[in-house]
């Protein structure tokens with residue numbers, strides 16, 4: 650039996666799995682991302698997962714960005730102890746295996762294309778709508794990573810050149826409208842106050858959103874995206890408007906990407922996507938309004954089916970496809 654070692658590295662969780670060629674997970678484990686000495690935790694996780702499995706052919710890693718594929722280094726925003734960390738080289742040394750690296754959202758797209766909601770599609774855009782907005786492209790079946798691994802940064806496509814300044818330095822970025830914290834911010838600015846008397850854990854949405862790595866707004870005392878989704882589902886007009894606004898920005902981005910790259914399928918995941926119809930119904934409606942050309946109008950938008958497992962699946966596919974070589 651052949652298998653590869655897939656690794657998914659996020660700000661809250663490290664995950665690893667041995668995955669066979671059909672995409673079946675032979676064994677897997679996760680652990681919380683420590684504040685410091687992440688590499689020791691990762692090494693222990695790899696040891697745990699590989700100890701009793703068949704030998705792996707190669708390693709694929711999906712890591713929170715920014716990543717630099719030219720150098721094999723990572724500087725995840727939520728992991729201050731890793732800045733310019735030579736992750737690819739360290740894992741290669743540790744395992745003695747050919748090792749490939751990509752961004753976690755790129756792996757999300759590749760995983761959904763391989764095993765999830767985008768299976769069988771010619772070209773796909775994967776969008777992770779969460780604390781920020783990430784993305785990845787699979788074009789004619791192959792991941793489009795870019796020379797430094799930054800292809801697919803759709804959260805920072807401008808959908809309004811006169812719009813608000815974004816944290817990235819740009820203006821009118823989709824992320825300013827559609828990420829969980831930005832929808833919450835807009836709703837609060839427009840008079841939303843979370844409905845009283847409802848516990849955050851009391852709804853279906855909340856349970857789905859509670860999974861690791863999909864937290865929409867994890868810090869502070871402010872109400873989070875789960876409360877906003879709950880209130881939108883209950884018909885609160887400002888909460889509904891926040892999702893309408895976020896969905897419309899996403900629709901503008903999706904129509905633009907479809908026009909540029911003729912993607913046929915868009916898979917949306919991340920914590921905000923767990924809001925379900927509260928997001929997808931206005932998204933479909935906005936896309937119907939925004940998109941013009943027939944091939945753009947034909948784009949299929951789907952909710953992620955793999956959820957938090959998508960990036961791990963994509964990391965495995967990356968390892969298989971590359972044969973362990975990242976020389977491009």
Ligand SMILES: [Zn+2]
Pocket residue numbers: 804805806815816817818819820822824
């Ligand atoms: Zn931006």
